[in-house]
Amino acid sequence: MSPSDHLPACQKNNTAEMALTPLSRNALKVMLRQVSKHQQIAAASSLSKIGNREVVGFGLNGDASYIDRVDFPMPAIRFKENNPDIQALREKEKGDWGKLTLEEKKALYRASFCQTFSEMKAPTGEWKSIMGITLMGASFAVWIYLWMKLFVYSPLPDTLTEEKMQAQLKRMIDLRANPIEGYSAQWDYEKGDWK
Numbered sequence: 001m002s003p004s005d006h007l008p009a010c011q012k013n014n015t016a017e018m019a020l021t022p023l024s025r026n027a028l029k030v031m032l033r034q035v036s037k038h039q040q041i042a043a044a045s046s047l048s049k050i051g052n053r054e055v056v057g058f059g060l061n062g063d064a065s066y067i068d069r070v071d072f073p074m075p076a077i078r079f080k081e082n083n084p085d086i087q088a089l090r091e092k093e094k095g096d097w098g099k100l101t102l103e104e105k106k107a108l109y110r111a112s113f114c115q116t117f118s119e120m121k122a123p124t125g126e127w128k129s130i131m132g133i134t135l136m137g138a139s140f141a142v143w144i145y146l147w148m149k150l151f152v153y154s155p156l157p158d159t160l161t162e163e164k165m166q167a168q169l170k171r172m173i174d175l176r177a178n179p180i181e182g183y184s185a186q187w188d189y190e191k192g193d194w195k
Contacts, residue, residue, distance in 0.1 A: 050065075051081050053078050056112075057074050060072050064077055066078075079111065080112075085107075089108050092104070093108055
C-alpha cells in the first residue's frame, strides 16, 4: 500500500500533476548545475580578490571586503595578509594575554584593522577644499555678473534717476492715485506732507 492510497481522490490528482516529467527534471538539473557554477565562479572571484587574508565574519552586506567604518566596526576579512610573524602572534594570542607585550598587542590589532576609532573619527580637513571650491565658484559667478552688467545689459533708462522718480511720486500724489492703500492714502493733502 503506497502513501498516496490514503489521500482523497482530489489530492491524488494534484500529486500526479505535480510530479515532474523527465523533460522538466532534466531542465531543473541543468538549471541547478548552472546556478552552482555561477556560485563557484563568484566564490573564486571574491577569494582571488582577498588574497591570503583570513575571513573572520559576515561583513557589510555579506561581502568579503575590508572597510573601516564607525557604524559597522567588524569587517569581513582581516586588514593584512597572513605571514609567519602574524601567525606566530596569533598562536601566542590563544594563550594568556598578560604575556603579550604592548607592541605585540598593537601588531595584532594592526594586522586585523587599519585604523582605530579615534583615527576614523579624526577630522580630515576635507572641508577646506570644499570651502575653497565653493568660494572660487562664487567669485567666478560675481565676475560673470560684472562682465554681463558692463558689456551685455543696456544702461538703465533715465526714468530711474532719483529726480525722475521724485517727479513721478509727486505726480501720483497730485493725481490722487490709489487713495485707499497707496501713496495717496499716506499723504496729508491739507498739510502738504506725509501723515
